[in-house]
C-alpha cells in the first residue's frame with residue numbers, strides 16, 4: 001500500500017512541481033496518474049522510490065515512512081518500469097531480466113530460472129528470446145522485458161512511467177491488455193503514469209487526474225467519465241467521454257436479447273416452423289451442451305428436407321464475448337466480424353446476444369446510474385456509431 005500525506009515538492013530553482021498531495025493506493029490496486037505534460041506526475045512517482053525527495057509531507061509504503069528506509073533497500077521492494085525501458089545493451093534478455101534478483105543476492109542459477117519464468121509470463125519464449133540482446137527485439141518486446149525485469153524480484157509495489165508510450169497504438173493496446181491479465185494474477189500495488197486518458201481509463205482501478213501540481217479528481221474511471229469533479233477534468237477527459245465509457249461499462253445479463261434458439265441436432269423443419277410462428281428471421285444455434293455453434297436464418301431453414309438437421313444448414317459464428325467484458329469489446333467484435341450482434345457467453349454457455357440497440361441502452365444505463373446531476377445533454381451518445 002502506498003500513502004501520500006500532504007506531499008509537496010519544490011525544486012531548488014523554486015518550481016513547485018506538486019503541492020498538498022494526499023491519496024492512497026490500496027494493496028493490489030492499480031492507480032493511474034494522468035494529466036498534461038509538466039503537471040507533476042513523474043515527480044510524484046519518483047518520490048515513491050526516493051529518486052526525488054519531497055520537500056514537505058510524507059509517503060508511507062506498507063505503513064512505513066519511506067524517509068526512514070535506506071533508499072537502496074526501498075528500491076528492491078519497488079519494481080520500476082520506464083518508457084525508455086533502460087535495458088543493458090550488452091547483456092542478454094535473460095541476464096537483463098535477472099538483474100535485480102542477482103543484485104539482491106540470489107544464486108545465479110535461481111535468478112536465471114526466475115528470469116525465464118518471468119519472460120514466459122510476459123509472453124516471450126525464453127528459449128527464443130532469452131539469449132538475444134535488446135537491440136535484436138522489437139519495441140513491444142523490449143517493453144515486455146522491462147515489465148519482466150521489474151517483476152523479477154517479486155516486489156509488492158510497481159511504478160510504471162509511460163510504460164507503453166514508445167510503441168504504436170495497436171501494440172500498445174495489446175501490451176495494456178496483457179499487463180491487465182498479468183495484474184489479475186500477480187496483484188501488485190501499481191502506480192502508473194500516463195498522459196493518455198484512454199490508457200488511464202483502461203488500466204486504472206482508480207484514476208488521479210492532475211491539474212497543475214495537484215489532483216483535481218481521484219476516483220474510478222466510470223465516475224471520472226460520468227461525473228467530472230471540475231470543469232478542468234471535464235475538458236481533460238474530453239467531450240467524447242460517453243464513448244470512452246464503452247471501455248469501462250461491463251456487459252450484464254440484463255443487457256442481453258434472447259433470440260430464438262435451435263439445436264444442432266434438431267430437425268430443421270421443426271426449427272423452421274418455430275421461427276415462422278415467432279416471426280423471427282434467424283436463430284442462434286447451440287450444441288447439446290448449450291454452447292455456441294453459430295446461427296441459422298429462417299430462409300435457409302424453410303426449404304429443409306425431411307430428416308435434415310439444423311446442423312447442416314447452420315453457419316459458424318465466431319463473434320462472442322464473455323459476460324462482464326467491457327461494451328467496447330463487444331462493439332469491436334461486431335465491427336471485426338461485420339455482425340449485427342455478438343453472442344455473450346458465461347464460460348462456454350450461451351447467455352444471449354448483444355445488439356447495437358442493446359449496447360446503446362447499456363451505455364445509457366451506465367451513464368444514468370451515476371450521472372448524479374450531469375445533464376444528459378452533456379454526455380454524447382451520437383458518436384458511438386462513428387467509433
Ligand SMILES: Nc1ncnc2c1ncn2[C@@H]1O[C@H](COP(=O)(O)OP(=O)(O)OP(=O)(O)O)[C@@H](O)[C@H]1O
Pocket residue numbers: 011012013015016017035036037038039040041042043044195
Ligand atoms: N529538476 C527539476 N528542477 C526544476 N524543475 C523541475 C525539475 N524536474 C521537474 N521540474 C518541473 O516540475 C514540474 C513537474 O514535472 P514532472 O516531470 O513531474 O511532470 P510530468 O507531469 O511527469 O510531465 P511529463 O508528462 O511531461 O513527463 C514541471 O514544471 C517541470 O518543469
